[in-house]
Amino acid sequence: MDGVGGALGLAGDQVVDALGTAALAPSVHNTQPWRFRLAPDRVELHPDPARRLPATDPEDRELRLSCGAALFNLRLGLRRHGIKPLVTVLPGHDAPGALAVVRRGGLRGLDEETAELVRAVPARRTNRRPFHDVPVPAAHRRALVRAAERERCWLHVVDDRAERARLQGFVAKAHRLQAEVPGVRAELSAWTGARVDDGVPPASAGVRPAPQDEWALRDFQAAARTPGRDYESDPLVVVLCSFYEGPEAEVQAGQALQRVLLAATALGLSASFLSQAVEVRSVREELRRSLGGLLVPQTVLRIGYGTHVPPTPRRAVADLLLEPCAP
Ligand SMILES: Cc1cc2nc3c(=O)[nH]c(=O)nc-3n(C[C@H](O)[C@H](O)[C@H](O)COP(=O)(O)O)c2cc1C
Helix, strand or coil, rough: CCCCCEHHHHHHHHHHHHHHHHCCCCCCCCCCCEEEEEEEEEEEECCHHHHHHCCCCCHHHHHHHHHHHHHHHHHHHHHHHEEEEEEEEHEEEEEEECCCCHHHHHHHEHHHHEEEEEECCCCCCCCCCCCCCCCCHHEEEHHHHHHHHHCCCCCCCCCCCCHHHHHHHHHHHHHHHHHCCCHHHHHHHHCCCCCCCCCCHHHCCCCCCCCCCCCCCCCCCCCCCCCCCCCCCCEEEEEEECCCCCHHHHHHHHHHHHHHHHHHHCCEEEEEEEEHHHCCCCHHHHHHCCCCCCEEEEEEEEEECCCCCCCCCCCCCCHCCCCCCCC
């Protein structure tokens, strides 16, 4: 792409490649609420206020999780070009308004674990369809827990039957509460269906909800379900938690989210979100208390062995760039 300057010692096309990797991150309703500012010595990650979801995500918590996921991908994109990224989350007056600044911390080649995550970036999808009724092996669960720990977060595996039932109740309750909020419904329909380079297209919508579903998945106006094609009976359900609250923790949790999702992809696993339980503040508080009160639940994932789903669209890198700062 013409006109993109270099940064961090990389040429323009390498920067475009790294930003393209960042932009493949998941984001709530595929809003892609991130922008980047380039300077010779840094890449800044900024939120895009035009892509907020004021009813669904009034405190921008999921916006920051999404940007955190893009930040993790950016780190991988830079590693692919031999750069060791040095990240400052919420840099303050160093880069006003930025959620993170990435500088060059020297050169570092790709180790096998990082290379595996890099390969998983374009293969990862949110998969809302039913999974196969095959349990996720204990070793894979441990690998996902480790992935969250590597990013200074905690992945709580919901194993206990009573706890699963309680979490199902939280998701269902939040789902019902959200259905009564016109703004939430309007945001969902605005970001669903035929859009050009963002939003959730019909092919990614999963299957239409049915009364027998145990977990209330968000309804993206999916096509009718093939009779008998029900959800798996026992998905792996996990709650990704941070150890503290606030914007910094949310960007951190976004990075952990993406490492967990990419580790899952590398292991052949699929994942989808059950975010309603953390989007409705009162339910999030109930969930937090049920986890003992110390951990801060940031998102809820359903994980298992899925079938193929197509990719969702992304905006061009040129549309993600902020004007460079005046020297
Ligand atoms: C913080 C966050 C919350 C999300 N919550 C939901 C959700 O509740 N339900 C859902 O179906 N997808 C959810 N998603 C998935 C996005 O809709 C998805 O990432 C986006 O459509 C892009 O598609 P992709 O993940 O396949 O690339 C969430 C994603 C993020 C990052």
